Amino acid sequence: xxxxxxxxxxxxxxxxxxxxxxxxxxxxxxxxxxxxxxxxxxxxxxxxxxxxxxxxxxxxxxxxxxxxxxxxxxxxxxxxxxxxxxxxxxxxxxxxxxxxxxxxxxxxxxxxxxxxxxxxxxxxxxxxxxxxxxxxxxxxxxxxxxxxxxxxxxxxxxxxxxxxxxxxxxxxxxxxxxxxxxxxxxxxxxxxxxxxxxxxxxxxxxxxxxxxxxxxxxxxxxxxxxxxxxxxxxxxxxxxxxxxxxxxxxxxxxxxxxxxxxxxxxxxxxxxxxxxxxxxxxxxxxxxxxxxxxxxxxxxxxxxxxxxxxxxxxxxxxxxxxxxxxxxxxxxxxxxxxxxxxxxxxxxxxxxxxxxxxxxxxxxxxxxxxxxxxxxxxxxxxxxxxxxxxxxxxxxxxxx
Amino acid sequence: xxxxxxxxxxxxxxxxxxxxxxxxxxxxxxxxxxxxxxxxxxxxxxxxxxxxxxxxxxxxxxxxxxxxxxxxxxxxxxxxxxxxxxxxxxxxxxxxxxxxxxxxxxxxxxxxxxxxxxxxxxxxxxxxxxxxxxxxxxxxxxxxxxxxxxxxxxxxxxxxxxxxxxxxxxxxxxxxxxxxxxxxxxxxxxxxxxxxxxxxxxxxxxxxxxxxxxxxxxxxxxxxxxxxxxxxxxxxxxxxxxxxxxxxxxxxxxxxxxxxxxxxxxxxxxxxxxxxxxxxxxxxxxxxxxxxxxxxxxxxxxxxxxxxxxxxxxxxxxxxxxxxxxxxxxxxxxxxxxxxxxxxxxxxxxxxxxxxxxxxxxxxxxxxxxxxxxxxxxxxxxxxxx
Numbered sequence: 001x002x003x004x005x006x007x008x009x010x011x012x013x014x015x016x017x018x019x020x021x022x023x024x025x026x027x028x029x030x031x032x033x034x035x036x037x038x039x040x041x042x043x044x045x046x047x048x049x050x051x052x053x054x055x056x057x058x059x060x061x062x063x064x065x066x067x068x069x070x071x072x073x074x075x076x077x078x079x080x081x082x083x084x085x086x087x088x089x090x091x092x093x094x095x096x097x098x099x100x101x102x103x104x105x106x107x108x109x110x111x112x113x114x115x116x117x118x119x120x121x122x123x124x125x126x127x128x129x130x131x132x133x134x135x136x137x138x139x140x141x142x143x144x145x146x147x148x149x150x151x152x153x154x155x156x157x158x159x160x161x162x163x164x165x166x167x168x169x170x171x172x173x174x175x176x177x178x179x180x181x182x183x184x185x186x187x188x189x190x191x192x193x194x195x196x197x198x199x200x201x202x203x204x205x206x207x208x209x210x211x212x213x214x215x216x217x218x219x220x221x222x223x224x225x226x227x228x229x230x231x232x233x234x235x236x237x238x239x240x241x242x243x244x245x246x247x248x249x250x251x252x253x254x255x256x257x258x259x260x261x262x263x264x265x266x267x268x269x270x271x272x273x274x275x276x277x278x279x280x281x282x283x284x285x286x287x288x289x290x291x292x293x294x295x296x297x298x299x300x301x302x303x304x305x306x307x308x309x310x311x312x313x314x315x316x317x318x319x320x321x322x323x324x325x326x327x328x329x330x331x332x333x334x335x336x337x338x339x340x341x342x343x344x345x346x347x348x349x350x351x352x353x354x355x356x357x358x359x360x361x362x363x364x365x366x367x368x369x370x371x372x373x374x375x376x377x378x379x380x381x382x383x384x385x386x387x388x389x390x391x392x393x394x395x396x397x398x399x400x
Numbered sequence: 401x402x403x404x405x406x407x408x409x410x411x412x413x414x415x416x417x418x419x420x421x422x423x424x425x426x427x428x429x430x431x432x433x434x435x436x437x438x439x440x441x442x443x444x445x446x447x448x449x450x451x452x453x454x455x456x457x458x459x460x461x462x463x464x465x466x467x468x469x470x471x472x473x474x475x476x477x478x479x480x481x482x483x484x485x486x487x488x489x490x491x492x493x494x495x496x497x498x499x500x501x502x503x504x505x506x507x508x509x510x511x512x513x514x515x516x517x518x519x520x521x522x523x524x525x526x527x528x529x530x531x532x533x534x535x536x537x538x539x540x541x542x543x544x545x546x547x548x549x550x551x552x553x554x555x556x557x558x559x560x561x562x563x564x565x566x567x568x569x570x571x572x573x574x575x576x577x578x579x580x581x582x583x584x585x586x587x588x589x590x591x592x593x594x595x596x597x598x599x600x601x602x603x604x605x606x607x608x609x610x611x612x613x614x615x616x617x618x619x620x621x622x623x624x625x626x627x628x629x630x631x632x633x634x635x636x637x638x639x640x641x642x643x644x645x646x647x648x649x650x651x652x653x654x655x656x657x658x659x660x661x662x663x664x665x666x667x668x669x670x671x672x673x674x675x676x677x678x679x680x681x682x683x684x685x686x687x688x689x690x691x692x693x694x695x696x697x698x699x700x701x702x703x704x705x706x707x708x709x710x711x712x713x714x715x716x717x718x719x720x721x722x723x724x725x726x727x728x729x730x731x732x733x734x735x736x737x738x739x740x741x742x743x744x745x746x747x748x749x750x751x752x753x754x755x756x757x758x759x760x761x762x763x764x765x766x767x768x769x770x771x772x773x774x775x776x777x778x779x780x781x782x783x784x785x786x
Contacts, residue, residue: 246484259540261537262543282540282544328489
């Protein structure tokens, strides 16, 4: 199923609506992404708690009404908070798209949030068990926040603002109608005065997350990349060469040569200002407590030095396979536990996310084209720097 | 300009005349199915090999999985690297009923996919040292086996005992594997009459069919295809070494009204439970459909037990919609189409996903109620995690 982009309309209040019509579907998926400003660690955790409350009553709609609309297709409004965005995902029958948009806008503009609801949500988060992979991917640990009503109001005012929102609408609808409805809804949305900023925290100095008791995750965290950095294609290509695909250095060394691991991947995680390239190796601790990361670093560096043009071509091919054809795993880990795919279920999210993050339309062909201009020497240099400067982190049951 | 117009018309005429699908049953019993999906960016070429001649037994438990790991490295152990350089990707999976080898290539690369599968059909090249190393990797794989898979495996264990052994395997058996044992498994796994090759994507149906037939249709078959006895399931309760819990309905063939109703019921109820999953691998044999969740220890079972009469109409509407959507998702891309068709065709040349679609469309409210009842404590397998 190929989806055609019809329009990408920049609206007067800076909010963006992207329409992706597809007449073959009976439903419409609405993806609303809210770009997050700098938040303190406590605010981040509070936002996690608020996301857990959604769907909730709003000033216009009851929670029951919101559940009922998506319940007709066996779905519900889902909210996820990452380091750089809050995502509301809502799927409804095609005739309900405009009502669905109203409910999403109302949830962002005028949610009824009580401390008792948030307390319950935070309690669920505290006791929630993350799988080893989601736990390893999560850069910021959940901290139990002490908060007041005022903190909730400030956070809502800071985050839920129309200019922070990018909406993608994917499915069967009349082109132009979602954009027009969102514009009407935005007219009703008058955000409050911005509260004074609270000090932020460097996410990279946080302690590693705990993982399941019999597993450890060995990680190299490289230097972050700014979202609009012109070197992004080169650095992404280096990351793919290092750890994406079964011909990658990480697979050949950590799995085939050393036999340390079944799963090892190169991951591009979202951060507040850009992306964080990471190499992750999952190990069972039944055999050993964990291997020496420096031995792996040394082996990787030796491998990079020996790269030939075949490695460069493989990386470009692998990027093409995953980002254009959906034929292999991708390194774009913009979701909490898995990478984005080229499938229908992620199309709206990726479209909205890339626009929100970089200000540009998602165009994998253009990205692959830029990778084609990266020389072998440039690739090796970038990869060497990535691995050399990376911080080694080992997460296991004893570290959380 | 006129010549361009003539060319365009000719092209259009060809595309209109070309059949979108073609199934070919080869003389040796192998099946080739080509599904033309002209607008897709990828061709998925999938070889499915039925496990009829190599059922899992306690003595061979997991050898097929180990074979899959070693086989797909290719003759020179550099197959992945070669494919990825061309923008292609290979994956493989071992199921109870079959082994799947999937090569995904670009629109002009069908020949490369066929050549790749031809390489994999040659006798596996391996050594004891390689097997030992790969068993180490499998040990690592077992350590990260997810809770949903563990819950589902426990359900199969309760329902079918040694006839439902988890295809992952037994590490103690794997540690005794030899090159000879793997070669023997490979011969039986890839008997031509057990093979189905599905090619889905932007292809010329006739040319793709010819290439497929040349790949698997010319090999000599085994003398006597085995008669596989139908596995017989029983409900009950089992504890699993996993977090979460679930209910598993015992179902028949993929296209039976009861199976489709149970799938719809499982999807409908799971849609109301956080962190839930529904696992079903379409099979012509008896199987289970597991609906579970991985955060608590009672949510799914409690929901199944607490369904009121008044809930039924809504659940029916949602379940029917979700079953239809589930089917549409399976048929939405070259990869998923080839997988769905392949896993059925390797079990019998007459099986088609469309049979399941018909059953979903004709599902009645009464059938759905029976589908819900198949998850009841008395009729289903109750899986309890930690």
